[in-house]
Amino acid sequence: xxxxxxxxxxxxxxxxxxxxxxxxxxxxxxxxxxxxxxxxxxxxxxxxxxxxxxxxxxxxxxxxxxxxxxxxxxxxxxxxxxxxxxxxxxxxxxxxxxxxxxxxxxxxxxxxxxxxxxxxxxxxxxxxxxxxxxxxxxxxxxxxxxxxxxxxxxxxxxxxxxxxxxxxxxxxxxxxxxxxxxxxxxxxxxxxxxxxxxxxxxxxxxxxxxxxxxxxxxxxxxxxxxxxxxxxxxxxxxxxxxxxxxxxxxxxxxxxxxxxxxxxxxxxxxxxxxxxxxxxxxxxxxxxxxxxxxxxxxxxxxxxxxxxxxxxxxxxxxxxxxxxxxxxxxxxxxxxxxxxxxxxxxxxxxxxxxxxxxxxxxxxxxxxxxxxx
Ligand SMILES: [Zn+2]
Numbered sequence: 209x210x211x212x213x214x215x216x217x218x219x220x221x222x223x224x225x226x227x228x229x230x231x232x233x234x235x236x237x238x239x240x241x242x243x244x245x246x247x248x249x250x251x252x253x254x255x256x257x258x259x260x261x262x263x264x265x266x267x268x269x270x271x272x273x274x275x276x277x278x279x280x281x282x283x284x285x286x287x288x289x290x291x292x293x294x295x296x297x298x299x300x301x302x303x304x305x306x307x308x309x310x311x312x313x314x315x316x317x318x319x320x321x322x323x324x325x326x327x328x329x330x331x332x333x334x335x336x337x338x339x340x341x342x343x344x345x346x347x348x349x350x351x352x353x354x355x356x357x358x359x360x361x362x363x364x365x366x367x368x369x370x371x372x373x374x375x376x377x378x379x380x381x382x383x384x385x386x387x388x389x390x391x392x393x394x395x396x397x398x399x400x401x402x403x404x405x406x407x408x409x410x411x412x413x414x415x416x417x418x419x420x421x422x423x424x425x426x427x428x429x430x431x432x433x434x435x436x437x438x439x440x441x442x443x444x445x446x447x448x449x450x451x452x453x454x455x456x457x458x459x460x461x462x463x464x465x466x467x468x469x470x471x472x473x474x475x476x477x478x479x480x481x482x483x484x485x486x487x488x489x490x491x492x493x494x495x496x497x498x499x500x501x502x503x504x505x506x507x508x509x510x511x512x513x514x515x516x517x518x519x520x521x522x523x524x525x526x527x528x529x530x531x532x533x534x535x536x537x538x539x540x541x542x543x544x545x546x547x548x549x550x551x552x553x554x555x556x557x558x559x560x561x562x563x564x565x566x567x568x569x570x571x572x573x574x575x576x577x578x579x580x581x
Contacts, residue, residue, distance in 0.1 A: 283355050283564055285557045286347045289319070289388050292354060292380055296324045303361045312379070313451025316401050319384040321451050326360050327375040334464035336575075337456065337538070339379040342413045342448070342468060342528065343398045344386025345553045348546045348563055349469035353380045355564035356571060370575040375461050383413055383448055396553065398436050400448055409433035411440035414468075415524070417453075417531035418443035420482025428482060428525030439526050452528060456536050464578055466532040466541040467571070472552045473521070473545035474512045476500050476570075479533045481517030481524035489539060490516065496540055499577050500570035507566040510547065517543065540578055544570075 281287065281295040300307040306328055311320045327333060338356060340349035357378045364372060381387045385401035399410030415421075415429035421443040422429065429439035444450045456463060478493040480486075487493065497514035504512050517524050524530075533541035547563050548555050555563070 281354070281358075283351055283560045285560070286351060288391055289381055289384055292350065293320070293322050295354060296322055296357070296380070299324060299357065299361050303364070306364055307361055312455045313447050315383070315385045315448055316403070316446070317385040319388070321379065321382065321384060321448060323455065324357050324378045324380075325375060326357065326364070326378065328364070328372060330373065333373050333375045333461060334578075335375040335377060335459060335461040336465040336467070337377045337379075337463055337532070338467050338469070338571075339382045339452065339528075340469045341380065341384075341387050342382040343470060344383045344390045344400075345396050345398055346469075346471040346546075347387075347390070347553070348471050348555045348560065350380045350387070351560045352469055352546060352564050352567045353378055355561075356568060359568055368572070368576070370579045371572060373579070374464075374575065377455070377459075377463075379452075382452070386410070399438065400446055402440070402446060404433055409438065411446050412437050413446055413449050414470075414528055415439040415526040416444065416446050416449040417526050417528050419526070419530040419534045420480070421526035423482045423525040424523045428523035443526065449528070453531070453536075456532070456538075463532075463536065463538040464540060465574065466529065466536070466538040468528050468532075468543050469546060469567075470543055471546040471555065472548055474510060474547060474549055475520055475543075475545040476512050476514045477517045477520050477529075477543050477545065478541060479516060479530045481521075481527045481530050484518050486516065487533065493540065493542070496574055496577050497542060499573050500542075500544075503569040503573040504566045507569040508562055510566065512545075540574070 280291050281298075287295075296309045300309045306326050308325045308327075310323050310325070312323045313321045315321060338353050340353040341347070343349075357376070357380070360367065360371065360376060383400050386397050386399060389397045389401060397410070399412050401408050402411045403409065410433075412429065412435075415437055416439055420428070422431070422439060426432075430437040432438060440446055444453060456466075476497040478487070478497060493516075494514060501512045501514050504510055513520055517527065517529070527543070529541040529543050532538045544567070546555075546567070547559060
């Protein structure tokens with residue numbers, strides 16, 4: 209079970225993030241405007257302004273800025289991109305010996321695609337890839353991956369060798385444009401925000417990878433830009449999928465595990481998605497998936513089904529896991545479809561923590577399994 213889990217990550221000194229539209233709300237309700245001012249050594253305080261005529265004149269703060277701890281990251285609700293990214297930066301600041309944040313690419317709309325690497329820099333380590341929100345409406349995936357990052361970084365000294373002998377490459381929001389769009393405009397948006405002829409159509413990033421791209425016609429993906437499964441004009445046409453390819457292929461460390469998190473079918477699936485044949489390591493992948501599913505069941509009682517993509521779902525052509533397995537040669541490549549079949553994409557927030565814990569147990573078990581001789 210999880211150790212020392214407090215359910216939150218407190219950013220204790222210098223960050224205050226405006227996560228909603230409280231600024232506009234303040235203005236509408238009170239005739240005042242809230243700003244966040246930097247003062248002192250990176251400290252921010254919330255100061256209220258009042259409109260005086262056309263300009264804005266500063267009046268005395270309503271109350272003294274409090275030097276209290278400000279909670280911005282937890283696993284009790286789903287968070288905006290700014291919170292996720294400042295959380296990564298704070299992990300790097302709090303654990304500089306093992307955490308490094310980098311930008312592995314820019315989205316179509318120019319947002320950073322941030323990655324956290326957790327590593328003790330041991331040259332014999334193998335690498336593990338974790339990504340989430342390649343499909344933007346699948347919010348629980350980002351919550352799970354940030355939980356794993358937080359847990360591994362904070363408990364690193366106490367964790368088993370099979371966890372600490374890995375370099376963890378963690379991308380909590382692979383599709384940041386879509387992710388923000390699901391928070392501001394359309395909760396059910398799946399694709400990136402690619403434009404065509406001036407209008408946003410969006411590409412299904414998990415049909416934009418090169419292995420099996422475009423196979424099986426409209427069954428495995430779509431060439432219709434209006435489809436939710438639109439594969440894009442060519443493999444890796446999109447900066448988000450290209451960032452995954454470039455990061456993995458340029459890594460000096462060999463990857464052993466690739467886990468891409470989705471929702472909501474409660475499945476652990478592996479190649480192939482683009483054809484019906486079993487992949488060459490079918491039995492090993494099935495065993496690893498079964499070990500994860502058992503750990504989940506023992507953690508929460510939820511049964512995740514296991515099998516290859518085509519058997520458990522449908523043709524899915526141009527997926528990241530077919531590419532990571534076949535082209536990047538990552539032997540344990542899985543797509544994990546998180547909860548929940550009942551609530552679909554709108555998992556109640558009171559299930560976030562339990563989902564995170566069950567997946568931590570699964571990932572930990574997989575690390576033991578892949579280290580067996
Ligand atoms: Zn998905």
